[in-house]
Amino acid sequence: MTRLPVPGSLRLRFLLAICIWVVLGVSAIWFSAVGIFSAHVEQSYHEELEVHVRELARLAEFDEDGRIALTRPLSDPRYEVPLSGFYWQISADDRDPLRSRSMTRGSLDERVAHSPEILHTRDGGPTGPAITYGFTQAAPDGEEVHFVIATDQSELDRLIGGFTRDLTVWLAGLGSLLLATGLAIIGFGLHPLDRLAKATARLRRGEAAELEGQYPAEIGPLVSDLNAYVHQNAEMIARARVQAGNLAHSLRTPLAIITDEAERLAQEPNCSPAAAVLLEQGKAMEQQISYQLARARSSSGKPYAARTVRLPDVAVPIVRAMERLHPEKNFSLVLDNCDQVTLPIDAVDYSELLSILLDNAGKWARNEVELAFVRDSGGAVIARISDDGPGMTKEQLGDAFLLGSRFDTTKPGAGLGLAIAREIADAMGAELEILNGKTGLIATIIFRGEGETAIA
């Protein structure tokens, strides 16, 4: 596919360089060729006229009455055609000048013929500017006779003009061919960079773990370095995830002991205020651990570390788990036309997002929870989690994504779910919204993914 050059691109630079080179080269050829041809034509033309004027002198003779006549017409027939642009004239003092048949009007200036040497000049002729050749020769009676040959300048101009036109057309063709060749060379030369751009896009979308493909020696090392960096970065992120998880796990067990101790203290009359503080702070610590751990997971789950996710592979295990977690509720999964859809996102992040919303729906639903996937006309994949619970008030909807928002403290949880869900959705570039449906709450995750969703 031919790509249009964009400002600042190598393609544009090469194209401009080639354009300048071709224009300069073709122009130089044009000027040189026109100059050489013109000089050559002019020289030939002048030589021909010189021959004509000599022939004129050779054919001229004086009759017995002293009148000038030609023994035969000039060999070039154009001197016989009226106003053909080819004229001759023979004149002598006190005699009527003899003129070619072509010269039905006007006369030639005989001043150019003022010496036995053939001279030429540009002068006015019967039909416009003319190149005039002339010389003098003595008649048998010693009288000086002026022989003048004139040809319209337009004849020479026509010759040169014709050549120049043909040359221009030919050179324009050559220039176009050279430009086309240049474009092809640019395309061929920059093709590895195009492949690199595509490989980078695949890497960015999470469809590849590194820059794939073989590259020329000039950019091969760069690609290798980039791949090394990508791997190093992925390892670092994975390590950071594990370390964040380990830190959270290592804190939770001591925190469980502190919570237990605080609960015991709460039963002692003298210690209950202190126990309440400990329990409150322990809860705040747990909230922070859960929230920050979820953030660490989601913010590190950028597409370059991700793989594509096939929707049923993610959704089915979650729905099955929810059925165990909320056995008194009915969970249904509707894949519609999305059973083959893959998303270029991190499976763990997407699972976390769906799980939070499904668990939330499971806690609040009276009987039914539905997870439905649809693809809209723009290619966006929409996950809709709906329940038949009480829904939320306007105020609750406004605060739903705030950290620690709990609307029913009798249900298990820390009020983190929706705040974490929002973080994850933002990190993966998805839109998350919740609103009241006819019978309960509807949470919607819209993944547009820059048109990157695909049907496997």
Added chain:
Amino acid sequence: MRLLLVEDDVELGRRLSERLRRADFAVELAVNRSAAEDWPDVDRMTAIILDLGLPDGDGLDLLKHWRDARVETPILILTARGSWQDKVEGLNAGADDFVVKPVRFEELLARLNALFRRQQGSRSSVIEKGNLRLDTLARTAELADKPLSLSRQEFRLLHLFLRRAGQVMSQTDILDDLYELDSEREPNTVEVLVGRLRRKIGRERIVTLRGMGYRFET
């Protein structure tokens, strides 16, 4: 009701065991995977509380091992791993509930009771058989709408009879449910307890089947 608590943190294990015992559970503590895996009567436990991060193996593998071995005992995962990926894996591997540390003991107890209710196919914490009424959450018992004064062991025994009403239970079954393995078991403990309970709820309620055990008449 006898629980198996699989927890590698000694202090947390001790504390949880203590509180669960106070809540009338007989608690067996396993501090690593191999101890839990080798437990002789894991299928006779009322429930298992399982930590996932064990020093000698993954608790999730242990859970799969039990389920593969057709151990049907309800399992509650109590772990420091809080991600939904872990929860989904745990639940799909056969866990019945998943609780992330730290957890308030009341919540843990409520989740355990929910597990028991689910196992019995009941949504309520109250078990009623005739004019006998037992509230497992409030830990109260009533006979003909009058409160019954029961000792801890009597309450546990009545709870066991009501859970398995109509089934024959041997003395060993009853001992296993009421006492931990390493506790001292007097041979006539069950007889004494059953005798006391009969006096409080009526002799006809508990039938002795010679050579077999006892049965609660529904």
